[in-house]
Amino acid sequence: MRTRLAHWVWIYCRLQVLHLRAQLEYEADFWLGIVAMVLRHATGFVFLWAVFRHVPQVQGWTQWEMLFLYSLAIIPIGLVELFYDGPWELAALVNLGELDGLLLRPMPAALQVICHGSSLHGLGSVALGLVLLGRAMSELNLSLAPWHYVFLAATGVGSTLLIGSLNFMAHCVVFWEPDTSMQLPVLVQEMATIARYPLSLYDRLLRLVTTWVLPFAFVSYFPATVLLHRPEANPWLGYGAPLVGVAVTCVAGVLWTRCLGRYQGVGS
DSSP: OHHHHHHHHHHHHHHHHHHHHHHHTSHHHHHHHHHHHHHHHHHHHHHHHHHHTTOSOBTTBOHHHHHHHHHHHHHHHHHHHHHSOGGGGHHHHHHTTTHHHHHHSSSOHHHHHHTTOOOTTHHHHHHHHHHHHHHHHHHTTOOOOHHHHHHHHHHHHHHHHHHHHHHHHHHGGGGTOOOTTOOHHHHHHHHGGGGGSOGGGSOHHHHHIIIIISOGGGTTHHHHHHHTTOTTOOHHHHHTHHHHHHHHHHHHHHHHHHHHHHOOOTTO
């Protein structure tokens, strides 16, 4: 089992490298995409900067605490674009019958869908997020133990799995509704932006949804509160955040199995 898993990981990496190499052949498009992605997230930074020019705190959050939270949110968003962008092709694979070919290969179809596409533009989000994270930690004089950095890395991996798996599940709606113009994946993607701001800014219903239904609060808010020693910090939710990504991935796997049971193929 361990050997097979290593083999799948190796194939996944090879496929991703091929996608990335293909994109690098269009150099102008690559750089324009990177700049566009940086500008997209920079608008949020400018918004926060404008707000904190007039107020010292927002519901007890200072400017650099907010930017710390913001950076934790946009790093996994960029990683999803880099390594988990394939589900955006799922509707086309199903409607054009190309999913049949994936099912015939000796490799998990879900893994093939996940790595069916990737976007180097996500590097812009990752780079901006890392710069903001480093600057925020410096301005906050945040002293972290070595295991805290391990926790940060685990949070990044767990958040990437969480966002990517939620997107994947949203695209699985195509097995029930083959319309390629369905908006659910777009809605879920936009909901991920909620993770850029403190959960306390939203009303109770939205807090419940983003904690227990679409748990984007585990991407940045709960880990940030424990690392920043916020008074509202919940150690169980904060330090357990990486495990939520694993749990959501398992749920996505169960849903995918049900989707394949429903799929009838082109000739059916």
